[in-house]
């Protein structure tokens with residue numbers, strides 16, 4: 172954009188780099204508070220303390236296969252063994268396996284005393300009710316999971332800061348925790364602004380559109396460990412916007428996100444409303460495209476992030492600036508989105524003063540390298556384009572023109 176060129180307006184203060192804005196937003200952000208919750212409710216939560224195993228797993232030497240618990244020394248091809256009982260998962264064989272004996276055993280059952288191997292049933296033949304013939308030998312220890320193979324009582328199985336996902340939640344449960352200490356979820360109040368907005372499903376007037384940004388932002392907040400609190404849609408008046416911000420502060424939101432009204436038009440009133448509520452702006456406008464008019468300030472312990480209303484601007488700012496903050500407050504590492512490298516699938520022009528996050532298609536090249544091709548129209552109103560994009564191609568301020576095949580950096584969507 173020509174108006175961004177420092178050369179054409181030498182007196183203008185340079186825009187703040189995205190990384191500095193992100194660092195200011197994150198300054199001092201750390202997880203606060205802890206809840207004890209039932210393990211059934213804990214998926215997606217973050218441990219606030221180390222978890223120590225409350226039992227040993229497996230708690231006994233257990234069979235890994237269906238077959239016969241035997242003394243390995245007895246078992247050679249053709250050996251006949253007396254079948255003396257049965258051990259199933261949950262129901263052990265109380266006796267001992269003596270010389271020339273075999274106990275029918277199933278996967279997960281405790282291995283009876285006296286046995287030192289499990290002969291799989293495929294390597295046996297049944298000789299009536301009470302005897303079997305081995306068709307193969309077996310090595311001592313074969314098909315036995317030793318007690319404590321997985322973990323032992325008293326051992327730290329999960330460290331503070333671990334997010335309970337499908338793997339770690341299972342481990343916490345197996346270690347016999349019915350309740351777990353987790354970090355409090357940061358509360359993120361989300362306010363849409365604009366007279367033109369109606370909620371999805373409503374009947375918009377001729378000059379109105381359907382508000383969508385708040386739902387995308389709420390989904391992003393939830394995915395990154397926070398709880399989104401809806402503040403509804405404020406009309407374009409300072410009083411309405413300020414009133415809802417006051418409500419969020421009263422509700423002890425950790426973060427307030429406003430959507431729209433961030434620019435310089437007569438109806439862009441978020442900055443004025445924030446000022447009325449006593450929010451000191453740390454910055455307003457940064458070297459980012461989309462997302463230039465983003466603003467940030469604090470009111471006591473509450474951080475206030477004003478995102479631009481253009482849907483793609485709000486989503487990209489959400490991903491690059493808001494999600495890291497939510498993750499830091501939730502105690503989830505790493506906070507920043509992963510930046511990967513690939514090659515360009517089409518030439519790109521020399522960039523201007525703003526770091527660009529271009530909506531792009533992602534394909535896989537011959538050697539498995541990601542090939543990133545920016546889509547032709549980069550208008551920040553196009554929700555369908557970002558919904559279809561596979562990546563955001565990152566172009567640094569003033570980055571030189573580059574041809575297809577040149578290395579590039581991107582964030583996978």
Ligand SMILES: Nc1nc2c(c(=O)[nH]1)N[C@H]1C(S)=C(S)[C@@H](COP(=O)(O)OP(=O)(O)OC[C@H]3O[C@@H](n4cnc5c(N)ncnc54)[C@H](O)[C@@H]3O)O[C@H]1N2
Pocket residue numbers: 363364365367368380381382383384385430431432433434435436439461462463464478479480481482484551
């Ligand atoms: N003279 C200038 N005009 C603009 C500048 C500038 O530097 N000088 N910056 C442009 C840029 S860049 C952006 S981004 C936008 C940001 O504007 P606002 O944050 O004030 O956003 P609005 O005007 O409220 O809305 C923009 C656009 O997005 C629609 N919108 C708003 N909220 C929602 C929502 N919750 N869900 C869906 N769509 C929403 C709104 O209807 C508008 O169409 O300013 C440029 N202007």
Ligand code: MOO
Pocket residue numbers: 459460461462463464479481483484551
């Ligand atoms: O920054 Mo605006 O977000 O370019 O459309």
